[in-house]
Each structure stands twice: as structure tokens, then as C-alpha cells.
Amino acid sequence: MTSFPTAVQANSHDLVRLGVPSKGRLRDFAIELLSTAGYHTTALRGTGSAVQEDSGLEFIEMRPRDAAAALAVGTLDGAFLSTDIAAEFGLGAAPRLPLGYARNRLIVASRDDDGRTSVQDLAGGTVATHQPVNTQRFFDQLGINVTVVHMGGSLEGVCAAGIADAIVDNSETGTSLRQNRLRVLAEIMACEAEFVHSDEAHPIIDDLVLRVKAALDARQARYVMLHIPVDRIDDLRGLFPGLASPTVLPLAGRDDLVALHFVCGNRDLWANLSDLRALGATGIVALQVGALLN
Secondary structure, three states: OOOOOOOOOOOOOOOEEEEEEOOHHHHHHHHHHHHHOOOOOOOOOOOOOEEEOOOOEEEEEEOHHHHHHHHHHOOOOEEEEEHHHHHHOOOOOOOEEEOOOOOEEEEEEEEOOOOOOOHHHHOOOEEEEOOHHHHHHHHHHHOOOOEEEEOOOOHHHHHHOOOOOEEEEEEOOOHHHHHOOEEEEEEEEEEOEEEEEOOOOOHHHHHHHHHHHHHHHHHOEEEEEEEEEHHHHHHHHHHOOOOOOOEEEEEOOEEEEEEEEEEEEHHHHHHOHHHHHHOOOEEEEEEEOOOOOO
16 A cells, blocks of 8 residues: 655745646636636646746646645645545645535445444455545554455445445535445545645745635625614624724715725625614625635
8 A cells, every 4th residue: 555754845846836626626616716816827727737927836737636646745835635635645734724615524334234333343344445545544543454445436336236345435415325325334534625735834835825715715705885874883783793893984965874884704794684774774785805814
């Protein structure tokens, strides 16, 4: 079984090199996020394509597994990965920025008619997986002796056909497991998309993390402008507990109304919309925020 270093080393190139997924939902999400954060991504057109920023940053499209392997040996400085792929390649302790996207679980599952109720019942059995390192580590930590088989393709079908006693695979909604009459025996880890990077401090990576985090926070926020009676400003603060000091602007020729500008969470805005109207708020405009730095 291939082993990988537990510490992420810095590469020896002058460029700071980052891996971007070459296909799938994570690719689309990563490119949209980088674009929002002000990076040039239009030249990224598939596996192997690359684009360089004037700052000395290079984005390279590649399979997440390949990016994780390169990051583990120090030929990449960072990559957009999932939690489980990072752990599979020995990057579990590497610095990371959780992206809150593609959340799922890495689970152990077996047929729902095999009589098994826990992973201990798999002792002596065969477990098929795309992630042999994570799988072997999990069973070794529990002291359960299993044979781990690295397979590709659809794992649910492998288990349903009886080729393996159980599988270790990712599950987002559980629909595919139910369709193949599989039962979850244990959860190995909760997973999501992450930006994982070298543990060596670098201003370009620090700047990217700052910009990406600002872009992520902005996705959940709205810049709100409205008119409200002067004597209802304090009531509005009560609707948005985190709102300390909204911007208050006078309106020409009006002493009873002011214009209020503030930033709030998107969900908070919609949840309190009827209450805003009840306070006498009018001319409500809510704009998507491009970046949010606290």
C-alpha cells in the first residue's frame, strides 16, 4: 500500500502552484469562487490547463487525487479537495479552509439482509472501497481484521451482488444506498470541500485564503437599503441582533424618515421581511455582496 508523508512540504518552484479540480461540481464551485475572489480563471478549460497570475500564482487543473498526491510530496502548494481525499493522502493535519460545499459522509455499509448490525460483524470479511488508506486505518483503529480491496466504479453494486461483504464510500443523501438495499453500519468521517495548503507560511496563499473566505462569507450576506421612520431605528436593531451601528442617512425634505444601510445574513433578511414592513420600512433594496471582511 502506498504511504504518504504526514506533513505538507513546500515545492521548490518560484511559482505558488495550486490544484483546481478538472471536472465535476467541485470544479465549477472552485472556479466560481476564485473568479468572485478576483482571480483570472477563464483560461482553465480542462485537465492539464493552467493559468498564471501576475502575482506569481499558478492554477493547474487536475484530478483531486492527483492534486492531493502532489501536495503531499510538495510539488503543489495547495489544492481544492474533499476532506476524505485529503485524509487518504496523509493531509489530515494540513492547514485548510472549509468551503461549506459538497457535504457528505464517508460511511461503511453492507446489505440490509445480511444480519449485520455493526462494523464488528465484518471481522474476517472483505470491504471494497475507493479509499483503501482511510478504510484500513478505520478498521485497524477498531482492531477489526478485514481484507480491504481497492475497486473502481460503482461500489453499491459490488456489495449488492455479494462480491464484497461491505463497502466504504461517500454518501450525501443515502438514496443510492437505499436503492441498492444497503444499510449504514458506521460513519468514518464527515466530509466537505476544502482548500488545503502547505503549512509553510506564504503571503500569496495567505492572501488567497483571505479573499476566498471573504467571497464565501459574501455568498451568505445581503447589503440592505431601506427607508424607515426615525423612531423605529432601535426596533430594527432588535430584528437583527448582530446589527450594532447601521449607516443612517438623512432624506431631503424629510424629518420623519431616514435611509438605513446595513449588511445582514440572507436568511435573516427573508425571515424578518414582514417584520420590516410592519416597522414601516419602505423602498427595501437587497443586493448581493461581492466580498465581506470582518
